[in-house]
Amino acid sequence: MIRLISVDLDGTLLNPKGKVTIGNLEAIRAAQQAGVVFSVATGRFYENACIGIKDMGLDCPVISTNGGKIAASPFGQVIASHKMAVRSAVEVMQRLDDLEAAYYVFADGLVGVRLPEDRHHSQIEFGDDRMLHEAKTRYFTGHAACLDAVERGIYKFYVHTFGDRAKLQHVRQALQFIPDTVLTHSSESNIEIMPPGVDKSSGIRELAAYLSIPLSQVMAIGDQDNDLPMILAAGLGVAMGNASEDVKAKADVITSSNAEDGVAQAIYRYALSSPSGQA
Numbered sequence: 001m002i003r004l005i006s007v008d009l010d011g012t013l014l015n016p017k018g019k020v021t022i023g024n025l026e027a028i029r030a031a032q033q034a035g036v037v038f039s040v041a042t043g044r045f046y047e048n049a050c051i052g053i054k055d056m057g058l059d060c061p062v063i064s065t066n067g068g069k070i071a072a073s074p075f076g077q078v079i080a081s082h083k084m085a086v087r088s089a090v091e092v093m094q095r096l097d098d099l100e101a102a103y104y105v106f107a108d109g110l111v112g113v114r115l116p117e118d119r120h121h122s123q124i125e126f127g128d129d130r131m132l133h134e135a136k137t138r139y140f141t142g143h144a145a146c147l148d149a150v151e152r153g154i155y156k157f158y159v160h161t162f163g164d165r166a167k168l169q170h171v172r173q174a175l176q177f178i179p180d181t182v183l184t185h186s187s188e189s190n191i192e193i194m195p196p197g198v199d200k201s202s203g204i205r206e207l208a209a210y211l212s213i214p215l216s217q218v219m220a221i222g223d224q225d226n227d228l229p230m231i232l233a234a235g236l237g238v239a240m241g242n243a244s245e246d247v248k249a250k251a252d253v254i255t256s257s258n259a260e261d262g263v264a265q266a267i268y269r270y271a272l273s274s275p276s277g278q279a
Contacts, residue, residue, distance in 0.1 A: 009052070014258065088181050238253055
């Protein structure tokens with residue numbers, strides 16, 4: 001019996017155009033009406049995840065920044081919060097600056113954008129005014145802004161290289177031995193630097209414990225490397241049809257792609273056992 005569903009956003013719940021479909025929304029609401037808890041588990045920073053989930057018309061628990069911050073609902077009660085060690089974060093920042101890498105840092109209510117020509121996608125999608133007034137989040141650019149955020153305490157670094165895969169690999173090699181850090185990614189074009197022991201697995205463990213639901217009754221659905229910890233930890237781990245080959249190989253089952261409402265199909269088949277024909 002599945003009592004908790006944890007679903008990644010980008011590449012999983014959202015279709016290739018970055019939208020949630022009516023089919024997926026109907027399946028989520030059917031699960032909620034049946035008493036199953038639906039939750040989002042994403043690498044997006046907390047405020048970005050919350051405003052996006054509310055725009056979908058959903059009210060559900062949120063596991064953000066790959067388990068860095070967990071809340072009972074969008075902008076609701078915070079269940080857990082885990083930030084990087086300042087010393088390690090400063091060392092990461094120094095190496096990224098030496099390599100002239102593009103990156104973002106995420107603190108509570110603050111996004112540091114390293115390069116002046118760069119903009120975080122949430123700025124573009126929601127706009128500065130909306131992020132400020134609805135999510136109480138500000139964007140700051142440059143070295144001093146990022147260092148201030150790092151010294152306050154951040155949840156993660158997000159590194160990208162404007163499509164330069166060779167440089168991204170060079171950055172990965174430079175970061176891999178910094179103490180008290182773990183590297184993962186949510187696509188082949190980024191690197192996410194996290195505190196050790198904090199990932200989507202720890203996120204669903206903390207959420208499941210808060211809800212008094214055993215992991216054997218959790219279903220996790222995802223498509224990328226940062227989804228693997230929760231897919232492996234859950235009682236039922238589901239890979240999307242568009243998932244990486246590694247995720248597919250390690251998941252318990254594979255559903256259809258995010259272009260084919262794979263989340264809805266998994267919900268009907270494994271959580272609701274519906275003969276609706278959507279499985």
